[in-house]
Amino acid sequence: MTRAEWNNVRVILLDIEGTTTPIDFVYKTLFPYAAKNVGLFLSERGDEPEIRAIARDLKAEHSKDSAAGLAPTAWPVDSNDELRDCVAYVQWLMTRDSKCTPLKSLQGKIWQRGFESGELHGEVYPDVPRAFARWRRQNRDIAIYSSGSVLAQKSLFGSVPSGDLTRAISAFFDTAVGVKSATDSYAKIAAAMGKPPREFLFLSDAEKEVVAARSAGLFAALCDRDRATANTSDDSITTFDEVLPD
Secondary structure (H helix, E strand, O other): OOHHHHHHOOEEEEOOEOOOEOHHHHHHHHHHHHHHHHHHHHHHHOOOHHHHHHHHHHHHHHHHHHHOOOOOOOOOOOOOOHHHHHHHHHHHHHHOOOOOHHHHHHHHHHHHHHHHHOOOOOOOOOHHHHHHHHHHHOOOEEEEEOOOOHHHHHHHHOOEOOEOHHHHOOEEEOHHHOOOOOHHHHHHHHHHHOOOHHHEEEEEOOHHHHHHHHHOOOEEEEEOOOOOOOOOOOOEEOOHHHOOOO
């Protein structure tokens, strides 16, 4: 792989945590906010069919965790209040940084409330807005693939201080297409966007995700923002300023 080959790329596919957005924002702002507000959120919106469906999915996930011997918090068998009972389990999942879909769906809805109320504001690295503007000038599409729900992704990018970045993003993908370390997930994304894998460049701070994307035929590079100086390697970048400059 050479960076010259990136010139043929039509879609920039991006991870969020550690790639577009500081890891500290996720772990020190978003996760604590969800953990603090999950009980109140469920008590206020628990009668909504969509929220009850999430609770049922969490109960099914609880059964899987129990069968796997992971010792999750107890879920009373005879209880009729699934919402009350799932709060402790949700907290347990969060401490494990679980990527399970029902947890991510619930977190996304809690964060959406925080973004809409102004309690939360999206955060991205300074090079992200200018990179988005540059790639769009070059007629390249931008897509997001994160373990966080599509709702959470839109809430984050729609509330950054520089303005609504969702206007520059063509597509959002979450774990509904598969886990990020699986090759098939990237093949599905390429198919969903109607473009061959070799027209994609995937950027992520997780090496196993980069490997999976390459296995699916995508160009991919590790986003190593902790490196003190720019990297001349074709396998990694330190800033989006290195990616397809004008």
